[in-house]
Amino acid sequence: MGVTAIVGRNGQGKSSIIEALSYAITGRSFRGAPKDSMITKECESSIVRANIFSNQRELLLELSLNRGGSDRLLLNRNVTPRRDVVRAIPLTVFTLSDIEIVSGSPAHRREFIDDSLILMGPRASETVDNYERLLQHRSHILKSLQRGDGSVGYDSLEIFDESLAIEGERLIRMRLSLLSRIEPILNELYADIAGKGEKVLTSYVPSVRTNLMSDLLDSRRDDIRRGITSVGPHRDDIIFRINGLNARYEASQGEQRTLAFSLKMALHELLRSRIGEDPIILLDDVFSELDEERIEKVLKRTKSAQAIVTTSIDHQIDEKVNQKLVIESGSLL
Numbered sequence: 587m588g589v590t591a592i593v594g595r596n597g598q599g600k601s602s603i604i605e606a607l608s609y610a611i612t613g614r615s616f617r618g619a620p621k622d623s624m625i626t627k628e629c630e631s632s633i634v635r636a637n638i639f640s641n642q643r644e645l646l647l648e649l650s651l652n653r654g655g656s657d658r659l660l661l662n663r664n665v666t667p668r669r670d671v672v673r674a675i676p677l678t679v680f681t682l683s684d685i686e687i688v689s690g691s692p693a694h695r696r697e698f699i700d701d702s703l704i705l706m707g708p709r710a711s712e713t714v715d716n717y718e719r720l721l722q723h724r725s726h727i728l729k730s731l732q733r734g735d736g737s738v739g740y741d742s743l744e745i746f747d748e749s750l751a752i753e754g755e756r757l758i759r760m761r762l763s764l765l766s767r768i769e770p771i772l773n774e775l776y777a778d779i780a781g782k783g784e785k786v787l788t789s790y791v792p793s794v795r796t797n798l799m800s801d802l803l804d805s806r807r808d809d810i811r812r813g814i815t816s817v818g819p820h821r822d823d824i825i826f827r828i829n830g831l832n833a834r835y836e837a838s839q840g841e842q843r844t845l846a847f848s849l850k851m852a853l854h855e856l857l858r859s860r861i862g863e864d865p866i867i868l869l870d871d872v873f874s875e876l877d878e879e880r881i882e883k884v885l886k887r888t889k890s891a892q893a894i895v896t897t898s899i900d901h902q903i904d905e906k907v908n909q910k911l912v913i914e915s916g917s918l919l
């Protein structure tokens with residue numbers, strides 16, 4: 587347990603270590619980077635090998651990535667499906683771009699809440715997937731009705747919209763329920779880091795005016811003309827208010843980052859109570875806009891877990907973490 591800091595100047599490979607670890611576990615780059623950029627230039631493959639202590643067990647995780655070929659994911663030397671690895675090694679990752687959950691477009695907040703739902707269990711995960719699949723299907727139907735190529739009839743939308751409305755309403759209910767569980771933890775965390783008396787309120791902003799089925803019906807003609815579904819959870823937003831002010835527009839960068847961190851950590855706490863242990867925490871270069879006091883509070887919050895943090899700020903970091911490693915030109919000294 588405890589915090590390991592990886593310290594180094596810009597461009598030495600700090601983010602690459604965090605990215606390699608989270609890519610090996612989740613199969614996704616938090617920078618949105620394609621697989622090929624995970625392989626050293628002019629090389630054909632790369633290997634991530636990590637000894638991980640998770641679920642009270644020592645695990646050996648090995649991922650080999652091959653340019654233009656298929657990849658191999660091994661857990662304790664056995665080929666293992668990605669979803670089993672994700673389940674075996676719960677993870678909380680917080681990076682610079684997570685500020686966009688607060689400062690970015692509504693799509694970032696929807697992605698945060700849906701990704702969080704996926705971690706909450708198979709039922710929620712299935713609802714997120716089903717809605718996404720149905721929405722894509724509806725988009726195909728709308729486009730072919732728009733073209734008028736006769737491949738689908740208008741009445742196919744009738745049956746289809748019923749399923750979409752049921753799944754969409756279910757997704758909204760799940761998002762609302764998760765938000766109501768996140769909010770008290772978020773408040774506790776935010777007030778601890780930012781100062782007592784700071785109050786965060788979350789509100790869900792639905793695109794639905796009456797109920798989803800009748801709104802789909804009302805907008806059907808327009809949707810066919812535009813080829814898109816104009817109403818549903820994929821058009822909703824979440825507003826975070828700090829002391830009454832909309833954090834997207836009115837909070838400082840430091841406040842936005844603190845709020846984004848508190849959100850991720852609130853989810854971390856929910857996950858911990860679900861699985862009975864702390865997920866591993868990876869924090870990539872997130873201290874830049876935070877003052878000394880906030881950095882200390884953030885680190886204190888991660889101490890009960892196994893955490894790796896990267897930073898270029900070496901100033902007194904040794905006193906705040908359990909061990910410090912220095913990185914230079916891609917190698918840990």
Ligand SMILES: Nc1ncnc2c1ncn2[C@@H]1O[C@H](COP(=O)(O)OP(=O)(O)OP(=O)(O)O)[C@@H](O)[C@H]1O
Pocket residue numbers: 594595596597598599600601602603622623624625626627871898
């Ligand atoms: N596929 C690749 N092949 C070779 N070098 C790469 C590849 N992808 C990234 N690099 C290089 O690796 C170096 C380390 O990048 P990384 O983002 O890990 O640095 P960092 O220490 O986190 O820097 P910063 O503090 O600026 O965020 C960069 O110079 C980058 O250009």
